Amino acid sequence: MAHAHRNHPTYWAFFIHRVSGVALALFLPLHLYVLGLALAESTAFADFISWSNTPGLKTLETGLVVFLTAHLTGGLRLLALEFLDWRSGQKSLVALSGGISLCLGLVFLLNAY
Amino acid sequence: METDQLSVSIWRGGDGGAYQTYQVPRLESQTVLDVVTYIQREIDPSLSYRFACRVGVCGSCAMTVNGKARWTCRTHVSRVAENGALTLNPLRNLPVVKDLVVDMAVFFDKWEKAMGAFVGDKTRDQALAAVSPSDPKRKEASAGIECIGCGICYATCDVVDWNKDYLGPAAMNRSWTLINDERDVARIPRLQAIAGDNGCLGCHSQQGCVERCPKSLNPTGAIAGLKRHTMKAALKGELT
Ligand code: HEM
Ligand code: SF4
Ligand code: SF4
Ligand code: FES
Numbered sequence: 001m002a003h004a005h006r007n008h009p010t011y012w013a014f015f016i017h018r019v020s021g022v023a024l025a026l027f028l029p030l031h032l033y034v035l036g037l038a039l040a041e042s043t044a045f046a047d048f049i050s051w052s053n054t055p056g057l058k059t060l061e062t063g064l065v066v067f068l069t070a071h072l073t074g075g076l077r078l079l080a081l082e083f084l085d086w087r088s089g090q091k092s093l094v095a096l097s098g099g100i101s102l103c104l105g106l107v108f109l110l111n112a113y
Numbered sequence: 114m115e116t117d118q119l120s121v122s123i124w125r126g127g128d129g130g131a132y133q134t135y136q137v138p139r140l141e142s143q144t145v146l147d148v149v150t151y152i153q154r155e156i157d158p159s160l161s162y163r164f165a166c167r168v169g170v171c172g173s174c175a176m177t178v179n180g181k182a183r184w185t186c187r188t189h190v191s192r193v194a195e196n197g198a199l200t201l202n203p204l205r206n207l208p209v210v211k212d213l214v215v216d217m218a219v220f221f222d223k224w225e226k227a228m229g230a231f232v233g234d235k236t237r238d239q240a241l242a243a244v245s246p247s248d249p250k251r252k253e254a255s256a257g258i259e260c261i262g263c264g265i266c267y268a269t270c271d272v273v274d275w276n277k278d279y280l281g282p283a284a285m286n287r288s289w290t291l292i293n294d295e296r297d298v299a300r301i302p303r304l305q306a307i308a309g310d311n312g313c314l315g316c317h318s319q320q321g322c323v324e325r326c327p328k329s330l331n332p333t334g335a336i337a338g339l340k341r342h343t344m345k346a347a348l349k350g351e352l353t
Contacts, residue, residue, distance in 0.1 A: 006271070
């Protein structure tokens with residue numbers, strides 16, 4: 001109850017935005033490093049790809065895709081809120097951004113298997 | 114769940130205080146303010162709380178009710194009691210004087226810092242300004258001036274909690290009404306006062322203020338408007 005004041009959709013959207021922002025900041029250097037391995041034509045890249053081809057990692061990747069789209073759609077929502085005229089239905093926009101993220105995650109998951 | 118008794122836990126004494134629990138008879142159409150008044154009059158006269166108008170005009174009766182800031186004179190017990198119980202705390206983010214009374218000085222000092230006072234350049238001998246009620250700027254101002262200064266948004270805002278110098282939603286809502294007042298001549302100094310992390314740029318648009326404002330105002334929208342004005346003025350080099 002100490003944080004009852006936070007229990008509303010736009011607060012949860014803020015929370016997801018922060019967590020996903022930090023996750024992206026941690027993930028991107030790793031991502032670029034692995035892409036760098038491919039350029040270096042070493043076997044390390046192929047090793048990494050076969051290692052990452054396991055169900056557990058694919059599930060983790062799905063989580064990353066959801067985070068990335070959540071950050072993207074949530075970020076666009078915030079930019080629209082701040083730069084365009086105010087529109088009512090902010091909670092619907094949060095739901096829309098969440099829905100798009102989950103759909104894209106599902107598309108990724110279906111393609112991964 | 115309707116019971117004939119209400120169990121009310123109230124935070125007593127300020128920072129080093131503790132909860133004290135009272136049994137209060139449940140009445141029809143009872144407000145949270147009625148409950149607190151009953152306790153003070155019938156059980157414990159040392160209980161401190163604030164109110165004045167009892168009808169949602171003065172903004173002095175705000176408290177934390179079951180974890181959320183509310184105006185207690187217009188909050189019915191039936192809407193907020195959980196299993197026949199209420200927990201009352203003073204407003205968050207403000208220094209406690211005693212029991213349910215907080216010191217609102219910081220809150221109103223920040224209105225001053227946000228240049229919340231009108232600055233005109235006309236004298237009483239000049240003609241009155243003609244402002245059309247349908248003017249979009251006038252509509253923005255008309256919405257914002259309904260603020261009753263209750264501090265509920267301020268108590269709800271996490272940025273206020275994280276940065277004690279953050280001006281907060283109400284002060285910036287006030288500033289926004291003056292930016293939209295076409296008689297006001299202090300637009301640039303006002304934008305300078307609210308630009309930056311302690312002002313509109315500190316807001317993360319969480320909208321807790323919008324969620325809780327008892328007058329259904331939109332401080333987040335006001336702050337977004339200030340962000341746009343700040344950006345435009347900064348691009349024109351007006352803020353340096
Ligand atoms: C895909 C396009 C992106 C958009 C549209 C976007 C948009 C935004 C916006 C508007 C904010 C401000 C949120 C606020 O005021 O609370 C923000 C915060 C942030 N972003 Fe992004 N972003 C994007 C990509 C990224 C990427 C790739 C990273 C990782 C490197 C990232 C990391 C962060 C972090 C750490 C924050 C701070 C979160 C916070 O203060 O709560 N963002 N983003
Ligand atoms: S929208 Fe901004 S001012 Fe309102 S509660 Fe959130 S951070 Fe505070
Ligand atoms: S903006 Fe709303 S919540 Fe904030 S002080 Fe004014 S009336 Fe109260
Ligand atoms: S007592 Fe005046 S607003 Fe509640």
